[in-house]
Amino acid sequence: MSAEMLKGHLDAVLLATIGDEALHGYAIIEAIRARSGGHFDLPEGTIYPALHRLELAGLLSSRWVQPDGGRKRRVYALTDGGRQSLVERRAGWQSFASGIDLVLGSRA
């Protein structure tokens, strides 16, 4: 799958993956791989800058957590703005996808 396809949709993927359960970056990568049915296997160099971007935009908040075993993790959760943005981006995706479907004649 082309690398450019994801552009403009990664934020929605991240917001939806985090959802209600706070997750750290590494776990987000695995969750995306699992929930996408193996479609997406995103590298760290994609995820971490995107998380920082979303936090800077006020859609995510992060805190450092020291688990019993293992090293410190940075855990991300949706803010109120993040939840709202997720709703908008879901609608935006459906609009976009139906437009592409119409043009490609795939699912029309």
Add this chain to the structure above:
Amino acid sequence: MSAEMLKGHLDAVLLATIGDEALHGYAIIEAIRARSGGHFDLPEGTIYPALHRLELAGLLSSRWVQPDGGRKRRVYALTDGGRQSLVERRAGWQSFASGIDLVLGSRA
């Protein structure tokens, strides 16, 4: 709709829009607007460079046509490689869209 969403999908849109009927740039813009149900209204600065890119990649061929009325037009048609690429990109889109659907939980 965000401007970044289209990235990576425009080529498929162009190839599918041209399809079997040779079209010129301006008509392609109108065809995309019509067939997408108004979802996409793409500016010329998006279309023309993309057409050049696809021709350079060997997926499109162009010829200049002088119609009875009106000014000269550059008419694009799919090459064999373009037709093959369209098939692949359609499949790529479906794979991508189903991955996003799974993660967003929209159409799953």
Add this chain to the structure above:
DNA sequence: AGTTATACCTAGCAATACTAGGCTTAAAAC
């Protein structure tokens, strides 16, 4: 004569996902 619609083009911009590297710590293997 002037405006509008048709029709093409390009330079530069902004955004973004990825590559390729580096750093640290805990667990597992040898």
Add this chain to the structure above:
DNA sequence: GTTTTAAGCCTAGTATTGCTAGGTATAACT
């Protein structure tokens, strides 16, 4: 006990790409 592997985070730089803003030319309409 030392080395290796996996977990976990990070960033600089790159390539691609769609868009903005501008320009040019011709035909039709007012």
